[in-house]
Amino acid sequence: MLLPPEEPAFGPWTAMPATSLLESWRAKLPAPGLRPGVVAVDGRGGSGKSTFAAALARAVPGAAVVHTDDLAWHHAFFDWANLLRDGVLVPVHAGQAVQYRPPAWDARGREGAVVVPAGCPLLVVEGSGAARRELMPWTDVVVWVQTDTGQAKARAMVRDGGTPEALTFWDEWMAEEFPFFARERPWERADTVATGAPGVAHDPAEQVVVSAGR
DSSP, X not given: OOOOTTSOOOOOEEEEEHHHHHHHTGGGSOOTTTSOEEEEEEESTTSSHHHHHHHHHHTSTTOEEEEHHHHHTTTOSSOOHHHHIIIIIHHHHTTOOXXXXXXXXXXXXXXSOEEEOTTOSEEEEESTTTTOGGGGGGOSEXXXXXXXXXXXXXXXXXXXXXXXXXXXXXXXXXXXXXXXHHHXXXXXGOSEEEEXXXXXXOOTTTEEEEETTO
């Protein structure tokens, strides 16, 4: 697996039901009814974070997923931690429902809101930078999603249409992503390391692929 020099390669990889992975975190998550458990799913661009987060959410009826891309929208690639903390995580920890509109949404007329319903049992925060150090006081479980950098880029190009504009955006993103993760090193505090390009037979609707060592 091709990785940046500061990131260690994990494995061996094994498939398991998402429900079993959630059960392995039971001691780290709050007791049912207190507040939502908060799981940060972090990883590099194109690594498979959204797919992993969706599998977790499907395993817990009523779970919510917040995408950091919605907070970063017309704001900054990585400088949005205060928006996630104050707009989502602090009210979630207080047991409150969330209907949060980041400032850029109002400024640019985007409809809707970042939503975490009342009574939600699990909040999955998905996105590059979701497990940064400053958000750890509001995070119960950290997942790092590791994928070969070439595969991640190819996946992102398919997702974004493969246009010259998409390639320019990717290069701009990488210029910020590489130094950000070199500083943050979220894999070091991960409770679970998963992969988005496993080469391991599994049912993506119900299973995830994780490192047997983490």
